[in-house]
Amino acid sequence: PTNSLNAGDDGQPKCMMGEMSNALTKKRRHLSLSQNTASLSVPDQTPMERFNKSHLSVTQLCDQSWCEIKVIYGFLQPHIKRREMRQSAVVTGSTIHLARELEANPDAVTLVGLSREDREALKLMKLTQLVQALKAGQLVREFPVFGVLEGVFFQGVVDELYQSESGELVLKELKTRCQNSLPRPVQSKGHFLQVGVYKLLFDSMVQSSMTRDNLLHHLKLRPHQAFGSELQIYAQKLGLMVATFGELVDLFLTILTFCNLQAINKLQLEYIHQGSGSLVGTTEVEFNEAQLKAELRGYLAFWRGEREPQGVDVENIEEAWKCSMCPYEESCDWRARVLKEIDGNKKTRLDGE
Ligand code: SF4
Structure with missing residues (x-):
């Protein structure tokens, strides 16, 4: 995840598109997720209902703090999660x-x-x-x-x-x-x-x-x-x-x-x-x-279906590396969509220059 990022004066990662374009991108991403993530979120069903949860484990909450999309994939493709558990540290x-x-x-x-x-x-x-x-x-x-x-x-x-x-x-x-x-x-x-x-x-x-x-x-x-x-x-x-x-x-x-x-x-x-x-x-x-x-x-709010699930912020260099360790990286809709949007925005910017 280096092509759209560089380091700012303070040494922190900085996005070249600027804050306004960033906010616009995030808004568009939210809308496109609502329209297209049929497998990631299901209308009229909260994640608690959909994944048959009457209670949560603290570990689940910690996994969620890492990436909510990964939690969903863990339910949708449990065999991959099991394999990761076996192979991992x-x-x-x-x-x-x-x-x-x-x-x-x-x-x-x-x-x-x-x-x-x-x-x-x-x-x-x-x-x-x-x-x-x-x-x-x-x-x-x-x-x-x-x-x-x-x-x-x-x-x-x-x-x-x-x-x-x-x-x-x-x-x-x-x-x-x-x-x-x-x-x-x-x-x-x-x-x-x-x-x-x-x-x-x-x-x-x-x-x-x-x-x-x-x-x-x-x-x-x-x-x-x-x-x-x-x-x-x-x-x-x-x-x-x-x-x-x-x-x-x-x-x-x-x-x-x-x-x-x-x-x-x-x-x-x-x-x-x-x-x-x-x-x-x-x-x-x-x-x-x-x-x-x-x-x-x-x-x-995620488990109650009060908001959309949030994946890794792949434009943030501090976060993006998480995807490279994720067993769902190749098939992740969230990541693919965000990267496509970043590419699209880059093209638009270059066309305008
Ligand atoms: Fe989350 Fe990244 Fe894995 Fe997708 S690839 S599930 S965004 S960690």
Whole structure:
């Protein structure tokens, strides 16, 4: 993406077409997207409805902050997304995550062949243990967080929570890097969003904002469903006197209410080099609730179908490189259309000179 860009005096990328022509191009692009992106946006159906989402994961939100068009392609062509996941650094990153989880919790259990209720119940059972460990001052890893933000139910898993020597509750998220350097702002944008949303969810959980109905309704789970035999044995092993998902939810909410856990005081990102496993650096993330919630509303406007999806700004040199790493680059309608418009504008300009 170099032909329409050069660097300004301040060293920042600068578009040769000028601001007015830029605004006009963006307006035209918006209109052409509305008319032509049949597969990217569907009239009368929000992305939540179209992709059958009753709730969102925090990871989905972070993917969205990278490129909304890529999120849509991920739903439309999931096999390509799966292949990318397999081939990408995520695999290595997952191994490092798992090793850390087992280090903190060597008795971590994995049960297979569970019903949906049982899977969610296993998560809640583990969570009751993690809440108590955190309360006892232990470092905990893979801590599930969930709740309603701006009217949408979110789920996520926090990498690490611990109390600092000064008594602050610290949330740390582990990120793996191919390069032995800290990420650029455009790369860390999603990481900042992720830890901020985790804090919103964790704080609302420990401040008892969650209700039984909320949980059951958003996850669409049957409260009277009895646990499978394996899970019953596991519940007994943990000393939990519950037999159905509804009973477990009640118990979990009671534990949460009486544990008096504090809200998170500090947000940290720890970057690890994939090749060597050594620490690249740690970044402290500032938390601004009002700003984060405004950002969140902007992202949710896409899921609610209140605005068009936004792809990468391919005229911006700080953003355009994202497409070169994208498995949908060759077939991406957004990118093709924008590049065509840029070429068309360039031709018009040259014709006029
Ligand atoms: Fe987004 Fe670029 Fe991929 Fe298209 S090619 S989906 S604009 S990252």
